[in-house]
Amino acid sequence: MYTFSPGPSAVHAQLPQYFQEAFDTGILSMNHRSPEFIAMNKELQEVIRCKLEIPADYVVMFSSSATECWENIAQSIQPQRSLHFYNGAFGEKWASYHEQICGEERTLKAPYEVEEMPDFEAYKSEKPDLVCLTHNETSNATQLPENSLHLVRRHYPEALIALDATSSMAGLRLPFNQADIWYASVQKCFGLPAGMSVIILSPKAQERALATANSHYNALGSMIKQAEKFQTTHTPNVSNIYLLLRTLQDSEHIAVTDDRLHAQWLQWKNFLSENGYELLVKNELIQSKTVLAIKGQPEEIREIKAKAKAAGILLGNGYGAWKDSSFRIANFPAIPLTGIQALQQFLSK
Structure with a gap:
């Protein structure tokens, strides 16, 4: 998982x-x-x-x-x-x-x-x-x-x-x-x-x-x-x-980790845009570099999360006012590249 x-x-x-x-x-x-x-x-x-x-x-x-x-x-x-x-x-x-x-x-x-x-x-x-x-x-x-x-x-x-x-x-x-x-x-x-x-x-x-x-x-x-x-x-x-x-x-220096997560964040944004997903926050100046929130209709969000879980991928739920209308993707250091590739392959379908 x-x-x-x-x-x-x-x-x-x-x-x-x-x-x-x-x-x-x-x-x-x-x-x-x-x-x-x-x-x-x-x-x-x-x-x-x-x-x-x-x-x-x-x-x-x-x-x-x-x-x-x-x-x-x-x-x-x-x-x-x-x-x-x-x-x-x-x-x-x-x-x-x-x-x-x-x-x-x-x-x-x-x-x-x-x-x-x-x-x-x-x-x-x-x-x-x-x-x-x-x-x-x-x-x-x-x-x-x-x-x-x-x-x-x-x-x-x-x-x-x-x-x-x-x-x-x-x-x-x-x-x-x-x-x-x-x-x-x-x-x-x-x-x-x-x-x-x-x-x-x-x-x-x-x-x-x-x-x-x-x-x-x-x-x-x-x-x-x-x-x-x-x-x-x-x-x-x-x-x-x-x-x-x-x-x-055993971890990299924070400067290296920061650069890696920033590059992954940019890649995630491009991927999501190219595949028809819409970020919850439009203002690039205040977008988080470590968490991405994707918005959609509640029934669509439920279906994506359920199918992802069945495929061995656990997505983050929405939270607070956005609980039912969004899901979240963590961009944290411990997440392996193989996991990112698996999720992007799933979402591209």
Whole structure:
């Protein structure tokens, strides 16, 4: 079965080998306070910074999911005024989680249409101290334009900038130094089983988290203090930490991966156009490079997905407002070329 669902998505083909290594060496039963775990985490820190180009003064930590990150940012940063730009279901959910924790009066929502650009300048007078954006909105296959973070920083120079990069991190080359908080679940571009997320904080975000008094589970301040010792606040997902280390060790540098996915994205667009398929999003400036959404009539979409599954190909369902009128194709690093060829052969019929 070839999997093109945009999450949980295809995992790296080498995972059976890595799992066997973890079993044979006792890593699956490793004590997370042991010298062996500390050494593994330290090695992972070096590898992930090198392969993804993460600045040396940013801290890299692990939690259970992007959903936990939504809550943790609100609880640990405790902004006086947060500003949330979104055009799809995941950005909206993040804003709603934040509103539940911090209250309506401290949460400013800034929705915009799918084919439009966010108007970053429009909310300057609100003076938010936290600006939240979804770098890659998986629900509708849109992505922030390249100069977005530069504009956000220019209009909100004092605010912390937070990015949900779940469908971007480990697939696209990200400008980490242009924002303060980045996070992503590993079941997409990282090509791992679900159950862990990576969260990355700038020095400015670290300072804010450490200065904020809170005692909730996995508070960012507590996580930072443990990360300084290459440890965690809780018993972590040791197996996924090991799998992350091994896959990154055997992966290309992010610059190479970014180029490959961009070329595949262009090839996918040409193929879909030549074969009569219509993308959900027309505006090329905001089309996602890692997720393609194809629209159609609900009965047509159901038929395509059912026939694809019978042919051994799992397509992604539509999501949110586009659940019944679209299907999605992941363009993630772990998806093999043979799978892409099989899907294109199927769709061409």
